[in-house]
Amino acid sequence: MELMRDPVTVTTGVTYERKNIEKWLFVYNKFTCPATMQRLPSFHLTPNHTVSRLISSFVASFPSPPPPPPPTPFSDRRKVDQVEALLCSIRTGPFKSARLKELRSVLAGDANLLDDVNVSSKVLECVIAEIVNSADFVGFGACEEAFGVLALLPLSDKATVDVVVKPEHLRPIMAVLQSGSSDARVDAMSILVKISKVNRDHWIPADQELDLFTALLELLSDEISSSTKLSLCSLDLLLELAVRSRRSRSRAVEAGAVRVLVELLPEAGRRSCERALLLLKRLCELPEGRAAFAEHGLGVAAVTKKLLRVSETATKLGVKVLWLVSSFSAAGKVAEEMVVVGAVSKMVTLLHAAGGSSTKERAIAMIKLHGGVTNFHIIRFQLHLLYIFL
Structure with missing residues (x-):
């Protein structure tokens, strides 16, 4: 009598050694359960893990070496x-x-x-x-x-x-x-996602980064990649690359990531929007990222449109992007654009939010920061509202 090495259960509920029942079914071409002689509706064999554990425990109680692994x-x-x-x-x-x-x-x-x-x-x-x-x-x-x-x-x-x-x-x-x-693009993306999970820090050589950024950004820009799955995978990979180092983020800006992300925002769904804003936030932490955002004619308007309309996460990220950019160019083009496209109005709306969240604090800071932009009557009205709420 031998211990089972690979116990499996047939559809009648009886457990056999795999090699024996497979020989019965596939070599002798039988259609019944050997013990009950009932006809088997299918040849599906289910591993019996309970019996396997019992056998392993029994074998472990003896000093003899463990049995070899079951054959294929x-x-x-x-x-x-x-x-x-x-x-x-x-x-x-x-x-x-x-x-x-x-x-x-x-x-x-x-x-x-x-x-x-x-x-x-x-x-x-x-x-x-x-x-x-x-x-x-x-x-x-x-x-x-x-x-x-x-x-x-x-x-x-x-x-x-x-x-x-x-x-x-x-x-x-x-x-x-x-x-x-x-x-094929979905397959290629699946391959990149898998290899990125094995070694998050060094899964692609540094000299290949710019080419990969360019390929992913072209994929986001291309109409053929309009499927949500491709867009989300592209954004996830871009985020993986962006967190590696400052150099990686700088190369993303060099490859045109800010422009592509800004142009993606107007039609983006919730998940794509949140990822795009998160990536924009990380890129705008660099001077070159903020410069690229400020130079884009639709940057402020695209981010402002998503505030208070998509999700709480998107609003927080959008406010952080605007705060990063406006903090370094408050008296210039960005400040004026924020007034024109209604960003300051939305900042005032955020003041109604309960609690002292960092988003609310940034909104207050931005409105105060833009107090010097006096060319617009609307800013004075909004500042008046600010002091009422404060």
């Missing part, structure tokens, strides 16, 4: 063989696009197969080679299907990420972000 299930071995055959066909044969599409179908939804280190490493090597070989033809099917396969892989360890972020491998990803189909 019979059903999984067939898929592994299928994957290896497809990889061979992709490397050596024609119709690469069709083979890659078939490979993607085999891998999709099979967590066990994707978690198999041996399988995933072979798939990674193959699809990276196809992506590099097709880098000049990003609009064609084989390269885009290869991105679809790569997006399925876990990409959860540093060794794998180090392969993906090599300059010769990153360039095709950024090219697809800029000029690929909508589906």
Whole structure:
């Protein structure tokens, strides 16, 4: 009598050793439960974790070494063989696009197969080679299907990420972000999101940052990226990059991030709006960011329009952006624009808010700061309201 190494339960509720029940079902082609002889409505095998824990506890009570890990299930071995055959066909044969599409179908939804280190490493090597070989033809099917396969892989360890972020491998990803189909862009974005989570500080070489900023900003600006998912992923990646260092934020400004974010705001939904304002706030903490915002003809108006209309978070972030910019140019163009577009009126409205929040304090500071802008009758009226509320 042997202890079970991989207990699984069939649909009748009876538990068997996996290799034995798989041989019964798939080798002998039986359709019944061996113990009850009831016909099985499906061949689904559920791991019995309770029995596994009991066996592990029993084995642990003896000084003998633990049993070896369970072998690859019979059903999984067939898929592994299928994957290896497809990889061979992709490397050596024609119709690469069709083979890659078939490979993607085999891998999709099979967590066990994707978690198999041996399988995933072979798939990674193959699809990276196809992506590099097709880098000049990003609009064609084989390269885009290869991105679809790569997006399925876990990409959860540093060794794998180090392969993906090599300059010769990153360039095709950024090219697809800029000029690929909508589906390929989603796949490329998924790849970047995964690798950014493995090493938040150094997931992309410094000399590749500007190119990546440019690709992400072009994606935000492009009409094809109007889907919420793509926009949110782009903003999340831009935020990830922006928090790395002052140099990263400076490169974002250099790539035109302030202009793109300002022009994104008017049509942005709540989540995109909040992310765009958060990124604007971080960029406006730099002198070059504030200068780019002040130079944009719609910057003040776009942020003001979102105050008190989107969410409390958006209002707080919008006030912080205006406060950062106006604090360094109170007597100039920004102060006058704030009066003209109604920003000061909204600051006065914020004074009705209960409590002493930092947002309210910044609103008061901005109205006082703009007291020197006397060319407009409205500012004097609003200052009068301020002293009433104070």
